[in-house]
Amino acid sequence: MCTGIVNIKDSEWLNPVLPNPNNGSFSVTTPIHNSLFVLYNSSGQIIYSEQLYKNENTIQLNIATGIYYYNIIQDLVIIKNGKMMVE
Numbered sequence: 001m002c003t004g005i006v007n008i009k010d011s012e013w014l015n016p017v018l019p020n021p022n023n024g025s026f027s028v029t030t031p032i033h034n035s036l037f038v039l040y041n042s043s044g045q046i047i048y049s050e051q052l053y054k055n056e057n058t059i060q061l062n063i064a065t066g067i068y069y070y071n072i073i074q075d076l077v078i079i080k081n082g083k084m085m086v087e
Helices: none
Strands: 025-030 035-040 046-052 055-060 066-074 077-086
Touching: 046 055
Parallel strands: none
Antiparallel strands: 025 055, 035 046, 035 066, 066 077
Protein backbone atom coordinates (compact mmCIF):
# COMPACT_ATOMS: atom_id res chain seq x y z
CA MET A 1 0.00 0.00 0.00
CA CYS A 2 1.33 3.42 -0.96
CA THR A 3 0.89 6.31 1.42
CA GLY A 4 1.34 9.39 -0.78
CA ILE A 5 2.94 11.12 -3.72
CA VAL A 6 6.22 13.02 -3.44
CA ASN A 7 7.29 15.66 -5.95
CA ILE A 8 10.78 15.53 -7.41
CA LYS A 9 12.19 18.20 -9.71
CA ASP A 10 10.61 17.87 -13.14
CA SER A 11 14.04 18.24 -14.73
CA GLU A 12 15.02 14.91 -13.14
CA TRP A 13 11.96 13.14 -14.59
CA LEU A 14 11.58 14.48 -18.13
CA ASN A 15 10.90 11.05 -19.64
CA PRO A 16 11.62 8.20 -17.22
CA VAL A 17 10.36 5.54 -19.68
CA LEU A 18 11.97 5.57 -23.13
CA PRO A 19 11.19 4.91 -25.84
CA ASN A 20 7.52 5.61 -25.47
CA PRO A 21 5.79 4.15 -27.42
CA ASN A 22 7.86 0.96 -27.48
CA ASN A 23 7.62 -2.73 -28.42
CA GLY A 24 7.95 -4.08 -24.85
CA SER A 25 11.64 -3.27 -24.62
CA PHE A 26 12.35 0.01 -22.82
CA SER A 27 14.55 1.77 -20.30
CA VAL A 28 13.52 3.37 -17.03
CA THR A 29 15.79 6.16 -15.84
CA THR A 30 15.50 7.30 -12.25
CA PRO A 31 17.49 9.67 -10.02
CA ILE A 32 16.30 7.63 -7.02
CA HIS A 33 18.34 4.68 -5.73
CA ASN A 34 16.50 1.48 -4.79
CA SER A 35 13.02 2.31 -6.03
CA LEU A 36 10.39 -0.05 -7.42
CA PHE A 37 8.89 0.07 -10.94
CA VAL A 38 5.35 -1.33 -11.10
CA LEU A 39 3.51 -1.76 -14.41
CA TYR A 40 -0.29 -2.10 -14.58
CA ASN A 41 -2.63 -3.07 -17.40
CA SER A 42 -5.75 -1.05 -18.28
CA SER A 43 -7.73 -3.05 -15.67
CA GLY A 44 -5.36 -1.94 -12.91
CA GLN A 45 -3.77 -5.37 -12.48
CA ILE A 46 -0.05 -5.48 -11.73
CA ILE A 47 1.61 -7.26 -14.64
CA TYR A 48 5.26 -6.55 -13.81
CA SER A 49 7.44 -5.13 -11.07
CA GLU A 50 11.18 -4.73 -10.72
CA GLN A 51 13.65 -3.13 -8.33
CA LEU A 52 15.27 -0.08 -9.95
CA TYR A 53 18.73 1.29 -9.38
CA LYS A 54 19.85 4.85 -10.00
CA ASN A 55 20.46 5.71 -13.64
CA GLU A 56 19.22 3.53 -16.50
CA ASN A 57 17.40 0.23 -16.03
CA THR A 58 16.59 -1.88 -19.11
CA ILE A 59 13.38 -3.92 -19.15
CA GLN A 60 12.27 -6.39 -21.83
CA LEU A 61 8.71 -7.71 -21.70
CA ASN A 62 6.58 -9.81 -24.01
CA ILE A 63 3.24 -8.04 -23.59
CA ALA A 64 0.28 -7.24 -25.82
CA THR A 65 -0.06 -3.93 -27.60
CA GLY A 66 -1.94 -1.31 -25.64
CA ILE A 67 -1.66 1.38 -23.00
CA TYR A 68 -0.07 0.55 -19.67
CA TYR A 69 0.33 2.60 -16.51
CA TYR A 70 3.32 2.68 -14.19
CA ASN A 71 4.33 3.84 -10.75
CA ILE A 72 7.84 4.35 -9.46
CA ILE A 73 7.72 3.79 -5.71
CA GLN A 74 10.19 4.32 -2.89
CA ASP A 75 9.49 3.61 0.77
CA LEU A 76 5.78 3.01 0.02
CA VAL A 77 5.47 6.45 -1.60
CA ILE A 78 4.67 6.96 -5.29
CA ILE A 79 7.40 9.28 -6.55
CA LYS A 80 6.42 9.18 -10.23
CA ASN A 81 3.54 7.80 -12.27
CA GLY A 82 2.67 7.83 -15.93
CA LYS A 83 1.54 5.81 -18.91
CA MET A 84 3.34 3.92 -21.62
CA MET A 85 2.18 2.62 -25.00
CA VAL A 86 3.27 -0.71 -26.45
CA GLU A 87 2.90 -1.06 -30.21
